[in-house]
Amino acid sequence: MSVETVPSATATTGTDATADAVRGVQTLSMAKAINAGLREALLADPKVLLMGEDIGPLGGVFRVTEGLHAEFGDKRVLDTPLAESGIVGTAIGLAMRGYRPVVEIQFDGFIFPAFDQITTQLARVHLRSEGTVPMPVVIRVPYGGHIGSIEHHQESPEAYFAHTPGLRVVSPSSPHDAYWMIQEAIASNDPVLFFEPKSRYWPKGPVDQDHPGTPLHASRVVRRGTDATLVGHGAMVATLLQAADIAAGEGRSLEVVDLRSLSPIDYGPIVDSVQRTGRLIVAQEAYGSVSVGSEVAATVAERAFYSLEAPVLRVSAFDTPFPPAALETEYLPSADRVLEAVDRALAY
């Protein structure tokens, strides 16, 4: 896979794709689709605010908020001081006041200064207040590798948050899902961690602005197959579809399920699929140990034990810190590594 670069501020003409928000089906990149979804949310509810570092005139380092500061102004699109705990902590205060803050964490590896506010405060205020103080805060996190960047810029920290009660965690894999899921996340009265697979920011796809399709917390079969089930989320879905394509050329039929929601996980389509195929491979860019994939594997083993013809297999990054980018293609699960696992599962 080629290393894609962040487009420069002058590479696009700005708000063309979003200015009029024409309904119907448009072809958008995921970055533009999220931008359009954020714009819809800002238009729909004056309590929606965007907060983050460099999200104002610059439009964010990935340009996801491009044009929104110019349209909505300083009080709706806030360039904050450079302090992640401060951003999330003040977002909590704003939510207590009745706002619906949407926070951008600039890169996956920079979410940890805010970890305390997210896990000990954001996730618990509703419980602590016995239901009187909801926390409708969305935290957008560009995450994952394949962008050739430096340390702390390519990580997949979603399991920490999926492990935390009180949070909801989702990750879109396509522009269409991104457009709708960001709006559903903002509409939720619970805190939502919204993981954006940054290697998928730029490929374009259809976005139907009239038909949302799948609910926020539903998983979905994105390719039908009969020989084995592949499950993944975010950028990994594209890798799984690529693997299924290759396998089809070799006469194997693989089903692909897009998790979409990591907390809660919608097991219905997964268990149903495994009951038909008898084999499950779970893939992720994150470390495999104590991961979302571990949870899916354990739960499917509980719920579909008699349908399984082979052990559930995980294909993950290695349990080492993300390496220098020169090694990322060997570090991250590829279609070939997924197919190697498929071979092992089919050998039983």
Place this chain on the structure above:
Amino acid sequence: MAAPSRDFTAPTLQLLTPDGELRPTPEAEAYLPLVEALSDETLEQFYRDMLISRRVDVTGANLQRQGQLALWVPSHGQEAAQVGSGRASRPQDHIFPSYREHVVGMIRGLDPVKIMNLLRGVTLGGWDPAENGNFHLYTLVLASQTLHATGYAMGLQFDGDTATGDPDTDAAVLVYFGDGSTSQGDASEALVFASSYRTPQVFFVQNNQWAISVPVSRQSRSPISLRGGGFGMPGIRIDGNDVLVSYAVTRQALEEARAGDGPSFIEAVTYRMGAHTTADDPTKYRTDDEVEYWRQRDPITRYRAWLEARGASAAFFEEAEAEATDVAADVRARLLDATAPPRSAIFEHVYSEPHPLVEAQAAWLEAYENSFEGEGQ
């Protein structure tokens, strides 16, 4: 070339001397009119607040010793800092406490039994700030509430509910934290955000000299009040055992905040006469001489001396004693009536919207517990 100064000092504002004389320090003189404007009734209210607070505090400690509370967090010695600042707030203001501000909560209308239920292991908080004087929930992770307060104050600004020029409706935020908490990164981040957005907010540090067993000198080598200026807001150091200066300085800072002049930082120098919590043994880390020094500066004793000198009747003090005794007895009786919540409370309110995992686990626990019905009889 002269070496840069490493001598950091700040004046400590005081209106009432430890002997109970109204004799303002030079920097405090400007605040005197705020006190002179108070009615006898209000001045007596300060005394009753402090006395009730101390009686409830003793009740809390006793209940813990009797096994009725898991923990008690004493406020003994800090009554003036809390009563003065708490009484300086207006009804429309919002208070963000740490976890020792029992008397501020009571001033804002919170039933102290609710605080005790938290320390009894019956709730995790359990009050609605909107129905309890805008007194927000206790926050046990130190300094995290400073950011919530700043965000809330930003919201007041965005809503236009402050700085309209009407002090009866313009709102401000008052946030409490301690000398130990000032070392937390969140405290500094809150000061940065507050200064940056010029929030209508007062940061009120109770410097009670000890963060459990660690002295304030480990947290700061300069007066903590100096941090205000470093972040771009006034920093004022007051005698936290003087209820009058605590009231006046906080009142002025809150009025400036609600007028749109930006945030302020107040350090109230006080002393935690008791333990950090009932799990602590202060004799292991501080001397009797030090405790005695502060006992001589007791906030209630000095205020009583001043009230007596200006003519408060013996009957007033007797009534205040009786009231404090009654309140403490009532708190004790009602606390002992508190029962454990139903097991469904484990699951309720974790999410505000349906969550299949939590719902399945709630159903499982119910079925599991019910499976034992009729056994062991």
